[in-house]
Amino acid sequence: MATQTSQATTKSAVLVSTDWVAQHLSDPAIRIVEVDVDTKAYGEGHVPNAVGWAWDTQLCDTLRRDIIPKAKFEQLMAESGIGTATPVILYGDNNNWFAAWAFWQLKVYGHKDVRLMDGGRKKWIAEGRELTTEVPKPARASYKAQEPDTSIRAFLPEVMKASSARAAQLVDVRSPQEFSGEILAPPGLPETCQRGGHVPGAANIPWAKACNDDGTFKGVEELRALYGGAGITGKQPVIAYCRIGERSSHTWFVLKHLLGYSNVKNYDGSWTEWGNLVAAPVEKP
Amino acid sequence: MPKPEDYSERKTQLAGWPVHIVTYRLGTTYYTTIDNTDPGAWVVKAQGATKEAAESQALKDAQALMEKVKKSKPPTGCTSVPGF
Numbered sequence: 569m570a571t572q573t574s575q576a577t578t579k580s581a582v583l584v585s586t587d588w589v590a591q592h593l594s595d596p597a598i599r600i601v602e603v604d605v606d607t608k609a610y611g612e613g614h615v616p617n618a619v620g621w622a623w624d625t626q627l628c629d630t631l632r633r634d635i636i637p638k639a640k641f642e643q644l645m646a647e648s649g650i651g652t653a654t655p656v657i658l659y660g661d662n663n664n665w666f667a668a669w670a671f672w673q674l675k676v677y678g679h680k681d682v683r684l685m686d687g688g689r690k691k692w693i694a695e696g697r698e699l700t701t702e703v704p705k706p707a708r709a710s711y712k713a714q715e716p717d718t719s720i721r722a723f724l725p726e727v728m729k730a731s732s733a734r735a736a737q738l739v740d741v742r743s744p745q746e747f748s749g750e751i752l753a754p755p756g757l758p759e760t761c762q763r764g765g766h767v768p769g770a771a772n773i774p775w776a777k778a779c780n781d782d783g784t785f786k787g788v789e790e791l792r793a794l795y796g797g798a799g800i801t802g803k804q805p806v807i808a809y810c811r812i813g814e815r816s817s818h819t820w821f822v823l824k825h826l827l828g829y830s831n832v833k834n835y836d837g838s839w840t841e842w843g844n845l846v847a848a849p850v851e852k853p
Numbered sequence: 854m855p856k857p858e859d860y861s862e863r864k865t866q867l868a869g870w871p872v873h874i875v876t877y878r879l880g881t882t883y884y885t886t887i888d889n890t891d892p893g894a895w896v897v898k899a900q901g902a903t904k905e906a907a908e909s910q911a912l913k914d915a916q917a918l919m920e921k922v923k924k925s926k927p928p929t930g931c932t933s934v935p936g937f
Contacts, residue, residue, distance in 0.1 A: 605893075605894050609886075613857070613879050662888065662893040663893065693857045694860050697857075698856050699856065699857060743891040743892065750924055751922070751923075754891065754892055755919060757894055757896075774892075776891065
């Protein structure tokens, strides 16, 4: 089904600058949250008054493979001093990689006002801004999550249909070497799939191409050229995937919130699901 | 409240793989993180009293790790997968 590109979200609605955060460190109306791929980084020093979430224990279901369950999400938000209407400013290391993963999950549960600190932890540190090891203890808030929004999350059957019937455009945001099957996982990380390659029909647009060297997002026109040049224009539904769904949440953020594509989903099962399926079709260039 | 100082970043190759080295000083400690550039996941971290100490330890550890990275071969039916 064809879809229309909606008005691109203004960057100010979903991004704040490091300057803005520096001016709002003690703002009781907002909550700043750090989410890193390196879960030890927060403890070494973080933005003053920021709470820290660990993606591998707090932003997932720790029993089965899934995103954070609704009840656990409500608990996390409440304990972080986040009410339903609290603006949440997320930031993290590596171009806001896992901050975007958190952003996506907050949107799955319907949190209205979520923004990323453009440039993330890297830019904050490179600018020589204050860091603290003091962990804030926010007063507990009351939080009621919405039912999961499946319009931004793709599951396996939909991806199979997207691949076989070209019902949606697939964007594989992993590195070219992962896409080609030359390697099964990024160098230094565990190999968690049985086969290398990619979902048939997917385009390869590595996620970090959306960022500048300082970790900030590229401008809208550059982003439009990057994705549009590969035929990802927002005129058709888009499903982004990577290895475990976190890099693709970053691309999802770009397509959905910076370029304003109306129908974009993150397939968090990603290659660690597809690449382990018995008899699933695999394409290798 | 301390501020990070002496921030530096550079790229190099270890065992044929590109890596990205970031070092900064916070207080009296230098922190070095080496990531795999794509996707940029950290692979080793080290601390030291000097930049050289932190980076040399990190580079040594990262070298050992990157030497183990394999390029894909035809998989067997029982590939050992850490964590499974």
